[in-house]
Amino acid sequence: MSRFRDELWRVVDGVYGRILVHPFLTGLTDGTLPREVFRHFVVQETHFLPDYARALAACGVRATSPAAVQRFAADCARTVEVEHSLHVELLAAFGLDQDDARRIGAAPTTVGYASYLLRVCHLGTFPEALGAIVPCYWIYARVGEALLEQSSPDPLYAWWIETYGGEHYQETVAGVLDLLDEVAATLPEADRARLCEHALTTARYEWLFWDAAWRRESWPI
Structure with a gap:
């Protein structure tokens, strides 16, 4: 039986392939x-994730079933609590804290990605909002799964890989994909x-986010 997720993955697969390499x-x-x-990358994640949580909350507001509302409310809370804790520890590995991250500031790609998500999730329909947020869930899960097979000789990088390649995160993403199909x-x-169009845009932003970190992107003026 054909599933919509398979159709959507064909739309973003080329971007995902570029991400992996x-x-x-x-x-x-x-x-x-x-x-x-x-x-x-870690500093920019600390700027991006609060807005991603806000996008999840806005998506939940637009959801048409109690189960979907509950899912996105829970994922919003989890993003704030679990991801925040993860990035506090990662910042500490570099001798930084949240105040340091705020002083460093959000780079252009971070601002652009977060702004796009918030615009779609606040102004679009529920399916449009779902399309915009799914790639962040799904691409991180696929990347984590692929990288987990290789891990890393660097303990800090291995820890990050295990977070997103681990079973708990994979189960979370599977639930969102079931909702997507429904x-x-x-x-x-x-x-x-339109859902696919938003998903392709945010998949591209996923590539841009890693590329911006690679380039250590900053504001040119």
Whole structure:
């Protein structure tokens, strides 16, 4: 039986392929990624994740079933609690805290990605919001799963890989994909196309986010 998730993955698969071979991720697994590049990534994640949590909350507001509302409310809370704790520990590995991250500030790609998510989740329909948020769930799960097979000789990088490749995160993403299939099953073709369009945009932002860290992106002026 054909599932909508398979159709959607065909839309983003080319971007995912480019992500897997990006030097940021290959450097994670072979341990050659410069620590200052990973530091940049961690700082930008601390800026991005609160807005991602807000996008999840907005998606839940637009959800049409109590189960979907509960899912996104729970995932919003989990993002704030669990991801925050993870990044506090990662910042500490670099001798930084949340105040330091705030002083460093959000880079252009971080601002652009978060702004796009919030706009779609606040102004779009529920299916549009779902399309926008799914790639962050799904691509991290696929990346974590792929990288877990190789792990990393660097303990800090191995810890990050295990977080997203681990069974608990994979189960969370599986639940969101089940919801995606359920919602898409009753959508008109035009609405499915818009969902896919938003998903492709945020998948591209996923690549840009890692690339921005690799380049240690900053504001040019």
